[in-house]
């Protein structure tokens with residue numbers, strides 16, 4: 199609350215100099231000596247005396263399986279895009295982190311969760327692993343042929359499930375009460391699809407089942423007589439990494455119970471990965487207009503989480519089939535089938551022509567565009583016999599919401615609130631889910647749109663990279679080549695999932711994308727447009743003088 203650092207996460211990432219017990223003793227003595235009212239300078243001195251700098255528990259780690267020219271680069275025709283692919287492959291070396299030995303020997307001195315293998319982190323303020331980010335990072339690593347690093351990251355996550363029963367939001371103990379969209383099974387499937395290592399899939403089964411059951415048991419709700427899941431945190435108090443921010447938004451609540459509820463809604467939104475967004479607001483009129491104090495995450499049945507749980511059950515069934523466990527395979531097929539029926543009954547909305555989140559308080563669908571409304575396309579969580587109908591409906595939903603009109607990608611929502619998961623921000627993971635989803639449904643019209651959005655995303659990220667030499671956490675739907683902003687922390691660069699998606703799409707579209715005739719081409723697009731504007735101005739000036747001389751003189 200003293201706001202010693204511009205970013206609240208800094209303090210909770212610092213190392214203790216003495217044991218936790220000793221540090222608490224020193225803190226209590228310090229507070230007593232200052233009559234419980236220390237000045238900011240005194241608090242700063244206490245922190246400097248008792249805590250080490252953020253990040254000192256980690257070493258930059260250059261992946262040992264890194265290769266200079268991964269084969270995906272051969273699939274990229276345009277020389278500038280190929281060079282970019284090489285640059286992105288190099289960035290893995292900047293994002294690699296290994297824990298120092300002392301973390302394993304004295305874990306209680308650190309907030310980082312010890313894991314056996316090095317990791318690739320998102321970047322910027324995020325110097326530890328993040329659960330769902332790891333899915334796109336791992337796929338990027340696999341395209342770059344870094345199988346050991348990818349497997350090491352998956353094994354880290356599996357070791358955490360074995361130790362604490364689930365995977366927390368990120369690699370810090372202060373995330374212990376919440377997870378993130380459960381993509382471990384998807385990571386294992388990606389690894390197995392690339393390596394054909396069926397043994398790895400079979401060995402992972404027990405852990406994947408455990409994680410799946412954890413999600414179902416701790417997140418389930420009933421909606422219209424069906425079992426579905428919501429995002430739900432299980433800890434108490436404000437988010438430690440955003441402590442003062444949460445205490446301040448809780449000021450509008452007047453009882454401890456109401457404040458506690460508010461903290462839970464915020465942490466549950468963080469579990470969704472979309473922290474924060476109007477997607478989680480339910481105001482007293484039952485709409486999404488409002489602010490963080492209207493967050494009611496636990497009362498909204500989210501399309502993406504249920505689609506991903508369906509996918510988990512399908513993947514577990516597939517791996518049981520590999521192991522020849524026929525009964526177990528049937529058991530998980532049945533679980534998948536039940537989730538699919540619930541998605542169809544509660545979340546599919548015939549009128550809108552798309553899936554919609556469901557409001558449990560007002561017992562009604564939330565007819566607001568969020569990219570995650572399209573998540574079932576990605577994992578095929580619908581009846582395959584309905585493919586043509588769903589494709590037509592979803593394409594007209596896209597048209598109705600004018601989603602094809604943004605130069606910088608599909609915005610996460612259409613509502614401008616200043617929160618980072620709202621308009622105009624565009625995020626690589628959701629761009630991936632939407633674009634791969636349209637590709638997966640397989641109709642020519644959906645695939646055409648998917649390709650055009652995929653090309654646009656690659657070109658727009660490239661334009662941003664060429665102008666700034668940076669890969670961003672999020673981008674701007676309204677501006678080709680523009681990066682995103684808003685929310686509670688500054689612009690972050692790096693950036694794990696953004697790089698992963700681009701590497702995969704360079705491999706997918708690199709043979710057919712050319713940078714000529716787009717804003718992304720040439721040595722510097724701003725320079726080129728400046729030349730264009732100057733040329734038009736000069737032609738205009740000459741024409742003006744000509745008309746003046748001929749007609750008026």
Ligand SMILES: OC[C@H]1O[C@H](O[C@H]2O[C@H](CO)[C@@H](O)[C@H](O)[C@H]2O)[C@H](O)[C@@H](O)[C@@H]1O
Pocket residue numbers: 207320324328329330331367368437439440468469470471472473474
């Ligand atoms: O410190 C604020 C919040 O930061 C994280 O959220 C954002 O970054 C994550 C890492 O890239 C990403 O997974 C998440 O989707 C972003 O919104 C963190 O995950 C939150 O729990 C935290 O409160």
